Amino acid sequence: MEPDVVSSEMLLPPVLPFKKVQMADKYPKGQARGRHWKHLKQILQAENYQSYGPDEPNYLNIETPPSMYPSKKFCDITGFEAPYVDPRTNLRYANPEVFKRIRMLPNEHVQRYLSLRNAAVILR
Amino acid sequence: MLKGPFAEAAMPSFVTRPQRQLDYRCFSSAIPIVIDNGGFNFRIGWAGESDPRVTFRNLVQRPRHRATAIVSNAGETVTIVGDHDPALMKYFDCTRSSYRSAFDNNVVYQFEIMEYVLDYGFERLGAEGPQVDHPILITECICNPVSSRSKMAELLFEIYGVPCIAFGVDAAFSYKMNQLHGICDEDGLAICSGFSTSHVVPFAKGEPVWEACCRTNVGGYHVTDNLKQLISLKYPYHSSSISWEKAEDLKLEHCHVASDYAAELQLFQKGAKEAEEKTRCWQLPWIPPTQEEMPSVEEIARKEAVKEKQGQRLRDMAAAKKSIRISELENELRVMEDLLLQLEDVDEDEAFSILSTTTFNSRQELESAIHKVTQSLRKAKGESCESEEKTDSSLAEKYPLIDVPDDILSPEQLKEKRKQVFLKTTSEGRLRAKQKRYEEELWREKQNQQDEEKRLENPELYLEELRAKYRELCEKVEQRKRLKTNGYHSNGNGNTSGGVGRGERLNAAQKERMRLLTTAAFDRGKGEDTFGARDEDWQLYKLISRDNDDENDSFEEDHAELTRIATRLQDIDPTFVAKSDMVPIQGITSELPWFRPRTIEDFQISIGIERFRCPEILFQPNMVGIDQAGLDEMAGVSLRRLTCADDDVKNKICSSILVLGGSSLFPGLDSRLEAGIRQIRPYLSPLRVVRALDPVLDAWRGAAAYAASLQFSTQTFSIQDYYDKGESGLKNYQIKYSL
The missing domain is CATH 3.90.640.10 (ATPase, substrate binding domain, subdomain 4)
Structure with missing residues (x-):
C-alpha cells in the first residue's frame, strides 16, 4: 500500500473488531449474489399501505399535491419567460435569437435540455 | 487532465477527512451514540456533546487498487467512504465504480452500502471491543417505510450488537433544538429543505403532527x-x-x-x-499558448547550412546521373554511327546480314534511331530541342500533301496524307490551347490588377466585401455538401425529430438511381426476365453509375472560386483563418469561432x-x-x-x-x-x-440533546423488543419528542 494512502486512512479496513459479522464473511468474495435490494418503488409497493387507516400518515400520502397555480413556462436555454414552443424539438424559447440557437443545437443537446425538465423522449 | 491548479480546484470546500477519535474507551456503555443519517452528510457523535465527532459525505466508492510497485494486493476492490482527496485517487481505478449512495430519494434502500457507511462511522468514532455496546439514536425520514426501518434495526442489532436503538426524524430534532433556544414556540411549522426532499412539518404542543406534514421530492x-x-x-x-x-x-x-x-x-x-x-x-x-520563440541567428545559420548541404548532395547526385546517361547515350550513338558507316560500304545482301545481327530491321530504322538518340543526347546535355520551333516555322513544308486533292494520290500517299492531316490538327489544337492559356493569364492578371486598385482605394471596404463573398460562397458550398450528404450533423435540416422518411435519407444522386432501377424493373413487367438480352439494357448501368455531372461542374467552379478568395484573404488579412470543411456545428457555441486562438475569456464560465x-x-x-x-x-x-x-x-x-x-x-x-x-x-x-440557529447541524444537536435526557431510555427499542415483536413492533414504534 502506498504510504500516503495509508497515512490518509481513506480506506475502510477489511476487518473491524467491533462487528459481529465481517463484511467478507457476509458477502463472500467471488460469489454472485444477484440483486439483494429493492428500489423505493418496490419497497413502497410491498408496504401494503392499503391496509392502513385513512388518517394514518405513510410515505405515499404525505406527498405534496401538484401546485394550485398554473405552472409558468420558462425558456429551456436562457431561463427567461417563454411564450413560444418549438414544435420540432418541443423546446420552449423566449425570443427569435434563442430559436435560431435551438435549431442549431445537436439532437443530443436538445434531449439533454428536455430531460432537465423531465420531458425528454425516452426510447425503450 | 490538467495538473497543478486544477487538482486543487477539484477539491471542493466541503470535503473533510475525519480523524479517528481516540477517547472511545472513556464513554460508558450507557452513553448513547447519536447518528444523523442525512442524505448528504453522515454525522456521528456522543449524546450530550455540542457537535458531532465525525462528519462525512454519505457516499461509498469501491474502486480497484491500481497496480504499482509497492502494492501487493493490486486489482483488489477497496472501499472508500465519504469524501476523499482527489490527489490520492490516482492510485485507484474508478472506471467501473462511481459514487454510490444508500438512499433512494430519502429512504435507505441499499443496506450493503449503509453497512459500509456505518462501519466507517463507528471506526472513525474509535469503536473498540467485540461489539458497539452503546444505545444508538439514528435519524430517519418522515414516515420511513417499515421494511427500511426494520432492515436498519436488523443491521444495528445483528451486525454491530447494539443493545437498543431509537429512530427519530431530523426535522423534529432540529425544531426541538430551536424551541429549546427560544427561536420558535411549541406550536409552529418546520420547513425543512434537505438534500433530496423537502418537508413541512407542523408542530402542536411541542409534538410533530405527522398527519399534516407534506413532502415534495425536490432538494x-x-x-x-x-x-x-x-x-x-x-x-x-x-x-x-x-x-x-x-x-x-x-x-x-x-x-x-x-x-x-x-x-x-x-x-x-x-x-x-x-x-x-x-x-x-x-x-x-x-x-496561455506559448509564444513561438524566434530561433537565434546561429540556429538559423545552422539550419541553413544543413539545408544547403543536403541540397548540394542532391545536386551532385543529379549531376552524376546526368553524366552517366550522357556517356551511355554517346556510346550508343557511336556504335550506331559505326554501323551506319559499315552499311554505306557494302551492298544490299551483306547489309541485310549485318543488320540481322543487330536489333534493326532496315537502314531507315537505324537512321531514325540515331536521330532519336541524338535528340535525347541533346536534351540530356541541356541544349534546347529545336524540333518544335522547326515544326512551327515550316508548317507548309511539313505537310506537303494536305492541299493536294485525293484523286491524284497513290494509296500510300493517301495514307501519308491522312497522317499529316492528323498531325496538323493536333499541333494546331496544341497551339490554340496555348493561346487560350495565355489569354486567360492576361485576363486574370487584369482582374488582379483591378482587385489591387480597388483595395488601394478603400482597403476596409474591399476586405469587407471579400469576407462577405467568402462567407457567401462558404455557405453555398456547405449547403451543397449538406444536400449531398443530407446534413446529418445538425438538426437544421429537420431530419432528427420528425419522421425520417426514405426521401430524407437519400441524396439526389441516390434518388435518381433508385428511380432508374424501379422504372427498369417496372418496364420488364412480370414476365420472364429478359434483362441483358438486348445491348441497350446494359446502358442502364452507365446511367446509374453517373452522378449528376452538371451539378458537379458548378460545384467545382464554386470550390475553385472559394479557394481563390481564401488565398487572397490569407495574403491580405492577417486575422483570417480558413474555415475547415468539417467544422461541426456546435450548438449554441457556433457563434464562438473556435478557429481563432483561444483566449483567457474562453476559459471563463459566467x-x-x-x-x-x-x-x-x-x-x-x-x-x-x-x-x-x-x-x-x-x-x-x-x-x-x-x-x-x-x-x-x-x-x-x-x-x-x-x-x-x-x-x-x-x-x-x-x-x-x-x-x-x-x-x-x-x-x-x-x-x-x-x-434555524444552524440549519445544518441543529438536527444532530437536537438529537444529541434528546439522547442525553434522562427519559431517553424509555423511548428506545431494545434487542429484546426486536426479537419479541419483530417488524410489527417497529411499525408502531414512535418516540415522543417532548420529554
Whole structure:
C-alpha cells in the first residue's frame, strides 16, 4: 500500500473488531449474489399501505399535491419567460435569437435540455 | 487532465477527512451514540456533546487498487467512504465504480452500502471491543417505510450488537433544538429543505403532527444537478471540468433565492447593468499558448547550412546521373554511327546480314534511331530541342500533301496524307490551347490588377466585401455538401425529430438511381426476365453509375472560386483563418469561432441567471418536471391538512415558522418564503419566518440533546423488543419528542 494512502486512512479496513459479522464473511468474495435490494418503488409497493387507516400518515400520502397555480413556462436555454414552443424539438424559447440557437443545437443537446425538465423522449 | 491548479480546484470546500477519535474507551456503555443519517452528510457523535465527532459525505466508492510497485494486493476492490482527496485517487481505478449512495430519494434502500457507511462511522468514532455496546439514536425520514426501518434495526442489532436503538426524524430534532433556544414556540411549522426532499412539518404542543406534514421530492441535489447540467450545456467544451462537486461548490458560494423571480428575470432579459453586476465569473485554469520563440541567428545559420548541404548532395547526385546517361547515350550513338558507316560500304545482301545481327530491321530504322538518340543526347546535355520551333516555322513544308486533292494520290500517299492531316490538327489544337492559356493569364492578371486598385482605394471596404463573398460562397458550398450528404450533423435540416422518411435519407444522386432501377424493373413487367438480352439494357448501368455531372461542374467552379478568395484573404488579412470543411456545428457555441486562438475569456464560465434560476426549483418544482407544489405552497397544504386546528392555532403556528435543512442556506430564502406564505394567509394575520440557529447541524444537536435526557431510555427499542415483536413492533414504534 502506498504510504500516503495509508497515512490518509481513506480506506475502510477489511476487518473491524467491533462487528459481529465481517463484511467478507457476509458477502463472500467471488460469489454472485444477484440483486439483494429493492428500489423505493418496490419497497413502497410491498408496504401494503392499503391496509392502513385513512388518517394514518405513510410515505405515499404525505406527498405534496401538484401546485394550485398554473405552472409558468420558462425558456429551456436562457431561463427567461417563454411564450413560444418549438414544435420540432418541443423546446420552449423566449425570443427569435434563442430559436435560431435551438435549431442549431445537436439532437443530443436538445434531449439533454428536455430531460432537465423531465420531458425528454425516452426510447425503450 | 490538467495538473497543478486544477487538482486543487477539484477539491471542493466541503470535503473533510475525519480523524479517528481516540477517547472511545472513556464513554460508558450507557452513553448513547447519536447518528444523523442525512442524505448528504453522515454525522456521528456522543449524546450530550455540542457537535458531532465525525462528519462525512454519505457516499461509498469501491474502486480497484491500481497496480504499482509497492502494492501487493493490486486489482483488489477497496472501499472508500465519504469524501476523499482527489490527489490520492490516482492510485485507484474508478472506471467501473462511481459514487454510490444508500438512499433512494430519502429512504435507505441499499443496506450493503449503509453497512459500509456505518462501519466507517463507528471506526472513525474509535469503536473498540467485540461489539458497539452503546444505545444508538439514528435519524430517519418522515414516515420511513417499515421494511427500511426494520432492515436498519436488523443491521444495528445483528451486525454491530447494539443493545437498543431509537429512530427519530431530523426535522423534529432540529425544531426541538430551536424551541429549546427560544427561536420558535411549541406550536409552529418546520420547513425543512434537505438534500433530496423537502418537508413541512407542523408542530402542536411541542409534538410533530405527522398527519399534516407534506413532502415534495425536490432538494439540494436537484439544485446542484440542475446547475451542473445548465452550465455544461452552456459550455459543452468545458463539461469535463464541471464536476458534480464543483457545481455543489458553486451553488454554496453563489446561488441565492430571488425575492421576485419574474422581476429578476426581466432584469436579465433586458440586459440591465445590475444584471451584469450580478453575473459571476469562474475562471478555469488557462495556460496561455506559448509564444513561438524566434530561433537565434546561429540556429538559423545552422539550419541553413544543413539545408544547403543536403541540397548540394542532391545536386551532385543529379549531376552524376546526368553524366552517366550522357556517356551511355554517346556510346550508343557511336556504335550506331559505326554501323551506319559499315552499311554505306557494302551492298544490299551483306547489309541485310549485318543488320540481322543487330536489333534493326532496315537502314531507315537505324537512321531514325540515331536521330532519336541524338535528340535525347541533346536534351540530356541541356541544349534546347529545336524540333518544335522547326515544326512551327515550316508548317507548309511539313505537310506537303494536305492541299493536294485525293484523286491524284497513290494509296500510300493517301495514307501519308491522312497522317499529316492528323498531325496538323493536333499541333494546331496544341497551339490554340496555348493561346487560350495565355489569354486567360492576361485576363486574370487584369482582374488582379483591378482587385489591387480597388483595395488601394478603400482597403476596409474591399476586405469587407471579400469576407462577405467568402462567407457567401462558404455557405453555398456547405449547403451543397449538406444536400449531398443530407446534413446529418445538425438538426437544421429537420431530419432528427420528425419522421425520417426514405426521401430524407437519400441524396439526389441516390434518388435518381433508385428511380432508374424501379422504372427498369417496372418496364420488364412480370414476365420472364429478359434483362441483358438486348445491348441497350446494359446502358442502364452507365446511367446509374453517373452522378449528376452538371451539378458537379458548378460545384467545382464554386470550390475553385472559394479557394481563390481564401488565398487572397490569407495574403491580405492577417486575422483570417480558413474555415475547415468539417467544422461541426456546435450548438449554441457556433457563434464562438473556435478557429481563432483561444483566449483567457474562453476559459471563463459566467453564471448570471443560474444563480437564482437553480434554487428557484425549490419554489417551482415544475421547472425540473416535478409536478408538486413548492416550499411556500407546501406550508399552505400543511395548514390545510391540520383539520383539527382552528384559526387561532393556525395563527399561532404561522407566527413560528422555522426554516431549516441544508438547502435553506440560500440567501433570501426566508424572506421569499415569508412573501409566499403571506399570500396564502388571511390579510393581516400574524406571520413570522425565522431561520434555524444552524440549519445544518441543529438536527444532530437536537438529537444529541434528546439522547442525553434522562427519559431517553424509555423511548428506545431494545434487542429484546426486536426479537419479541419483530417488524410489527417497529411499525408502531414512535418516540415522543417532548420529554
